[in-house]
Every structure is written in structure tokens, then in C-alpha cells.
Amino acid sequence: MSTVTRHSAPRAPRAMDRYVKGRTLGEGTFGVVHEARVEATGERVAIKKIRLGKLKEGVNFTAIREIKLLQEIEHEHVIALVDVFAHKKNLNLVFEFCGGDLEMVIRDKTAPLERGEVKSYAMMTLRAVAHCHERWVLHRDLKPNNLLIAPNGCLKLADFGLARIFGSPDRRFTHQVFARWYRAPELLLGSKTYGPGVDIWAVGCIIAELMLRRPFFAGSSDIDQLGKVYAALGTPTETNWPGVSALPDFIEFVYVPPPNLRDTFPNETDEALDLLRKMLEYDPNKRITAAQALEHPYFHTKPAPIPYEQLPKRFVAKEAEANAAAAAAAAAAAAAGDEEPASPASARQPKTGEKRRLEDTTDSTDPNFRPKLDEEDRESLRKRKGALDAAFADVDGDD
Secondary structure, eight states: OOOOOOOOOOOOOOGGGGEEEEEEEEEETTEEEEEEEETTTOOEEEEEEEEOOOGGGOSOHHHHHHHHHHHHOOOTTBOOEEEEEEETTEEEEEEEOOOEEHHHHHHOTTSOOOHHHHHHHHHHHHHHHHHHHHTTEEOOOOOGGGEEEOTTSOEEEOOOTTOEEOOSTTOOOOSOOSOGGGOOHHHHTTOOOOOTHHHHHHHHHHHHHHHHTSOSSOOSSHHHHHHHHHHHHOOOOTTTSTTGGGSTTOOOOOOOOOOOHHHHOTTSOHHHHHHHHHHTOSSTTTSOOHHHHHTSGGGGSSSOOOOGGGSOOTTHHHHHHHHHHHHHHHHHHHHTTOSSOOOOHHHHSOOOHHHHHHHTTTOTTSTTOOOOOOHHHHHHHHHHHHHHHHHHHHHHHOO
């Protein structure tokens, strides 16, 4: 009787085998982001691993929306989606690698931010936003740590999880979008019908933050956020913002006239202040568009925006230093006989916005903190408003 030898079919290569996973770049409620290298080419990428729900829940719909939009929006200043694959119970999105973000630039006090640098980052951000708006996409989560910086200095708009298509008449959206510090006043007042102006307000806040090297409006609650905005720009009225008193969450504040922006930005040019005023208009219908902002004289007067290839490479040296320290620590641990030496690299990495979101969820000063308010909470906040009104009255009287 002859024996039949069975040969098993060769295992098909898994998509994950195309990549060599490295250090963790950040983590949060969505999952984890790892640095990785393409096995065949050595190219660096970032893999965003999204935890899938239970089988009956299907694929995370936010992830599907992000994939769809990124496949349709290709631009030099929008993060490139390189690959998508499933592995075990996770959906993996592979992006081009970026070594830092704009928040790291703002917080890096070791070197000044020149006017040409500020203009360059502002222009790249506006180009990305203008491209999105031309394709009827609202980003709805613009903030410095969603503006990534590639190794060559190019700024990339990322994180489209909250993005939506706009343009349908009377379409209603949730107003609980954006990190609080970058949330437009119509959203803070409960409006559910809005358009590209909400993105423009956020970009105006980001440009102001680049100039100040600190957040322009850093409120600790929605009411406090309104107070910070009104203190900096004056209280809105039906004259400069028709219909404001009819918004769902409108609360009347003591009137404060618009202060002079020159007092807050003493070193900025007249063109810079004019652009800020037009981006931070209370009435969203009067707010400048991204395309119009790019044509503003601010970007066409000296000093000119610095080409991104010539911007200071703020992250390269720090990354090399961190990698060298990690390698030295691993070698020392191995020499000491540790079987699984702990890598200190993650402790040295600047925290990403998503990681902060995970760690700081109990901190109400975090701009990403969005508590759900019931009527009792709202009543409590209305009572606290009296103290703010008193504070505004004091400001009004200190001429």
C-alpha cells in the first residue's frame, strides 16, 4: 500500500509582515500609533491601530469615514494614507511618517519663532484647509497637534475622524466638535447649522497661538471659554452678529467694547492684525475664507514665508538624541543580564494630542475635555456667570 505524502500549501504572506513595527508614538481611545518601517524599502511610516468593536458592531464607522475622506483628499499638506489592512481584531491605517507636530514647535522655547516661520506654518495650514473646503469637507478638529511636521519641514493636516461633508441645505451637525480652545463661538452657543467658518476660526486661533507662543483663548469650561473670547474681542451684539441672541445656548454677558488687538500683539504688523480680525469675526458669514486668507497682504509683505524645506528641523536632533539614549540604555540593560530591558524611548517622546487625551481626561483645563451637561449643570454654570459679569464690569471700569 503506497503512502501519499501531503504537502501543506505555503502560507500567504500577511499584510502586517510588510512592516517592521517600532516605538509607540502615541495612544488614546482610538488605539495606538506605532512607528514602523516598510520591510522591502526601509521607508518609515506610522501605523494607526484601531481597535474594532465586537463582531455585531462591525467596523468602527469613524475609521471608515476617515479612510474614505483621505482617499479622496490628496494634497501636499494633507497626511497621506499609504495602506489599510486588518490584523487580528484591529484595523490598521498606514500613514506617511511625521516626526513632530505644530504644538511641539509652539512649545519649543529653545529657539524663537521668526515671522517668516509663523507665516510659513500659517500658509501651509490655510492651503490644507482651503483644499478641504474646495472639496466640501469640514475638518472640525483643527488644533496644533493635528498639524504634523514631516522630516523635510512640510506641514500635514491629519486626523479626519470628525470631518464631514457640508453643503446640503439645512443640514444639522453636532456642536460638540473641536477642542474647546479652538471652538468657534457659534458652536459654544449651541448652533447646529454651520459651515467652513468654524474651521477658519480654529485656524485664526492657531495663528494667534504661533504669534503668542501660548493659546489665545484657554478656557476651562464652555462658559469660561466664552468669557475669554469676549474679553479679548469684545461682547457680540445683534449689530455685529445678527441672530446671535437666537442661538440655542445664548447667554447674555455684560457688554465689553472690543479691545485693541495691538495691546495683545504689540510686535505684530498691521497686516497680521487685520488677518486675525477677519478670521476671528463673530458673524461666521463675514469671516474670511481660506482661499481669501491666502491672498491677504499679510502673506505678500516682508518678511516672506520661509519655504518649508528651509524651516529649522527642530525634531531631527532631538529624535537622534532620544534614539541614541534608548540604544545605550538597551545595551546597558543587556550587559546587566536583563532578559527584557525596558525601553525608555517612549518616556522621552513628546506626548501627542491623543496620548494627552488619554492621560488628562480628569483635567477640565484640557481643551479636549468635553463634559456632558444636564439641566442642573447648566443652571450651576448660569449662576457662575454672575461672577464673570462682575469681572467684566471691573474691566470696563479700569480705563
